[in-house]
Every structure is written in C-alpha cells, then in structure tokens.
Amino acid sequence: EKFVALRDPVMPKSKRERIVALSRATKRTKQQKGEIIQSIRDCIDMHTSCYVISFSNRRNVSFQPVRDHWRSSRFFCGKNKLMQIALGRSKENEHRENLQLISENLVHDNVLFVTSCGAEEVLKYFEELSTPDFARTGSAATEDFDLKEGVLEGMEFSMEPRLKALSLPVRLNNRKIELLGNISVCKVGQTLTAEQSSILKLFNRKTSVFSGKVLCYWENGKFTDLSTKNGVHP
Structure with missing residues (x-):
C-alpha cells in the first residue's frame, strides 16, 4: 500500500500591522523579586528537604495531579535566577549549608521541589511517575x-x-x-x-510520556547528587 506523506501547511502572510501589548512585557520590580526570593527562603526554612527535578513533556494538565499529590509541599518553576539567589550561589552567601550545590542545578526547565517528606517516598514517587500524553x-x-x-x-x-x-x-x-x-x-x-x-x-x-527524574536533593544540610553518582556531601 502506498502512503502519501502529509504536507507541511503553508500559512499566508498577514499584511496587517500587529499590535503588541506592552503590558505583557512588564518586568518584575525589585520589590517583587525580593518578595519571591524571601518566599522561597521561608518555604525552605519550613521544610526539611528540597529536590531538583527534571521533567519530560511537562505541561499544566499533566503537572496538576503531581501538585495535588504533594499538597503539603511546594514546587517552584521558571524562576531560575531568583531561585539561585534565594538558595545562594556560593559558600559565602548560601541560605543554608550546601544549598549552593542545589542552586548549581537549577538550570533550563529544572524544577525546585521543597518538602518535609522522606527521601525514600519522594524518590519512589518520581521514579514511578510515567503518564502517557499527547505529543x-x-x-x-x-x-x-x-x-x-x-x-x-x-x-x-x-x-x-x-x-x-x-x-x-x-x-x-x-x-x-x-x-x-x-x-x-x-x-x-x-x-x-x-x-x-x-x-x-x-x-x-498519546505518543509522549510525562515523567520526572530527581537530579539531586538536599536534606537537613546534606547534599546528594544522583545525576553523576558523586554521593553525599556532608
């Protein structure tokens, strides 16, 4: 049987002038940034551990059940620079001991997960997380x-x-x-x-799979690197 490949759509170019809403590009004020940084630090102080998680094919509809499962915990997404500042970028300015090692891993689309649940429970959950989704x-x-x-x-x-x-x-x-x-x-x-x-x-x-991989975590001052198997940093 012969199958004809689906052609890529050719979209006509619009001759209309496009209006850009400048309000969408409004940057956070210094005060707003400070409030976000403080809220991250307060959250860490309220809990015993935090994790850096890399998700595949993350979108709101698939991520919401994960949020619902961990209602007593907190996820921080898409604020890498502010999260790094909150945790600290060096030994001299880290918020708690060894948190700068977590900060180093907050790149790309990685997510910061702050919780008081035990490492065994957290690691097991994300290891088993696998949800079929649309590509x-x-x-x-x-x-x-x-x-x-x-x-x-x-x-x-x-x-x-x-x-x-x-x-x-x-x-x-x-x-x-x-x-x-x-x-x-x-x-x-x-x-x-x-x-x-x-x-x-x-x-x-559904040809894609929504999943999560824990890259590293911090628990009561101890840092564990799972991405390179470097072990625990006391």
Whole structure:
C-alpha cells in the first residue's frame, strides 16, 4: 500500500500591522523579586528537604495531579535566577549549608521541589511517575502513524471541516467521513508540526510520556547528587 506523506501547511502572510501589548512585557520590580526570593527562603526554612527535578513533556494538565499529590509541599518553576539567589550561589552567601550545590542545578526547565517528606517516598514517587500524553508541536515523533483509505470509524461526521483544515483529503458519504487515500501522518524521529500533533490528538494517539527524574536533593544540610553518582556531601 502506498502512503502519501502529509504536507507541511503553508500559512499566508498577514499584511496587517500587529499590535503588541506592552503590558505583557512588564518586568518584575525589585520589590517583587525580593518578595519571591524571601518566599522561597521561608518555604525552605519550613521544610526539611528540597529536590531538583527534571521533567519530560511537562505541561499544566499533566503537572496538576503531581501538585495535588504533594499538597503539603511546594514546587517552584521558571524562576531560575531568583531561585539561585534565594538558595545562594556560593559558600559565602548560601541560605543554608550546601544549598549552593542545589542552586548549581537549577538550570533550563529544572524544577525546585521543597518538602518535609522522606527521601525514600519522594524518590519512589518520581521514579514511578510515567503518564502517557499527547505529543507537542516541535517534539520528535516516537512512532510511525498512518491513516488508511476508507471510512474513519468512530469519527463524528461533524469533524469533516476540522479534518479538511488539517489538510486531510476527506469527504462525507452517508454521514460518514471517508479518507480519500492512504496518508502517512508522521514517521519516527520526525519533528512534529502543529498540524501533525493536532491529528495525533484527534485520533487519540498519546505518543509522549510525562515523567520526572530527581537530579539531586538536599536534606537537613546534606547534599546528594544522583545525576553523576558523586554521593553525599556532608
């Protein structure tokens, strides 16, 4: 059987002037930054440990159950520079002993997790965390996905305009949607376009996995590095 590759959409360029809302680019004031730094320090003082966690395919809808599970704890995301300042960037200005070692790992999209729960419980939870999810635009396809010519079973006839908008050759026949040819939606390793990721979602193909990996943690002054197996820093 021959499958035709799905074409990348060509979007027309708008000739309209775009209006940018300057209010969205408002920077935090010095006072606001100071309040965030203090809130992180207060949280650490209230708990016994903190962890640096690297998540794969993190998005709000998949991350919320994790937050709900650890209601008595706190996650800090997306404020790397402020988190580093709060914990300290050197031995001389670290908030608590060895916290500067945690600070060094707060890079990229890594998340700071502050808790009083034991290390065994925390490590076990994140080691077992694995939730299937829909692939994002820009991520790599993890499997081949093809659609065969014929009736698209389980697809409501009202979805025909949506499928056509996604460049799929379809038509209505007796209130059923027919695909007018074999289509190769994506191949393993291919970077997914917005169109491809939308098609995967419409056909309920969860090809990504939301997971978390603990890189290191600090507990009552002791630092443990799990990323390079360097062990404990007393």
